Amino acid sequence: MSTTYAVRDSVTMLRRNLRHLSRYPSLALMLIAIPVVFLLLFVYVFGGTLGAGLPVDGGGGRADYLNYLVPGIWIMTVASVANGTAVAVAIDRTGGMFDRFRTMDIAQVSVLTGHVLGAVIRTLLALTVMVGFALLLGFRSAAGVAGWFGVAGLVLLLAFSFTWLTVAMGLAAGSIETASNTPLVLMVLPFVSSGFVPTEQMPPGLRHFAEHQPFTPVIETLRALTSGAPVGSDGWTAVVWCVAIGLAGYVWSRRELTAVGRRGR
Structure with missing residues (x-):
């Protein structure tokens, strides 16, 4: 099947996923609610104490900790989506949707691509909400236009990679239950990184583990x-991690899709 048909089918599957998003807004709200709760918890419950341990002149406070914490919360937002x-x-697979799609004249990978593109759009919406919420709490940035473009590019690359x-x-x-539990490691790893406290502490x-796992750079x-x-070098390390994880996820996804097709025959 030509690339043109694959792109067309992927756009169709993307529309399907966006319709699901519009019909079940409570699911999107739950994905955003988890990072919001963590942001409020760490800023207003632990922020005073954790902020005092930041490597800033005279020690930090709750406001300094908020600025330190926000990038880690963005990562948790990506992981949540x-x-x-x-x-x-998993719902599509266990509910028989993959069997139905396999009987149709479409690019089979478009089913997965639709999920990935839909997730990237949901991530973009969720991060927009999180940035606005952080600004309301007092988050301040010295980044210029180029810096914010860099933030958006890296976060979307991470979302694309981890979604695959x-x-x-x-x-x-x-099962659906297994699918909901397996990716929880992506929610735990940010806690064992520089997202919440400096690794020096x-x-x-x-x-050693925190400094060499994907989320820290x-x-x-x-x-x-x-x-x-x-x-510095963290930028290139972060991009390499994202590309490697995205490539591994894509290859694994194609292999699992082929396996699902064989079992369906």
Whole structure:
């Protein structure tokens, strides 16, 4: 099937996913609610204490901790939407939608592409809400136009990459419950990164893991972009991680899609 037909079919599947979003707004609200709760919890319950430990002159306060925390919350927003995508894929698979699509004259990968593109759009909407909410709480950024374009580009690259990974998880899951639990690791990893506390304050073994896992260079890059500081090597490391995870997720998804087709015959 030609690339033109694949693109056309992917757009059709994207429209299908957007219709689901409009018909079930409560699902989108739940995906946004989780990062909002964490933002409020860490700023207003732990922010005073955690902010005092930040490496700033004279120690930090709640306002300093808010600026430090926001990039990590954005990452959790991406992970939350990606988690919902795994569930949506599992619903399609267990509900027989993949069997129906297989009988149609469409590019089979477009079914997955529609989920991925829909998730990226949901991520963009959720992050817009989160940025506005953070600004209302007092978040301030020294980033210029180029810096904000860099933030948007990196976050969308991360969303695209991790969504392909969770699509594969949804296909590989044997049930909807499994699909909802497997991607939870993406919600846990930000806690073991520089998203909530500086890695320098962690024990040596945990610090080594935190500094070399995918989320830390992404968070550090976002933090540098929003503060107007030099990005350094973290920027390239973040991009490499995103590309590697996205490629692995895509290959895994195609393999699982082929396996689903074989089992359906």
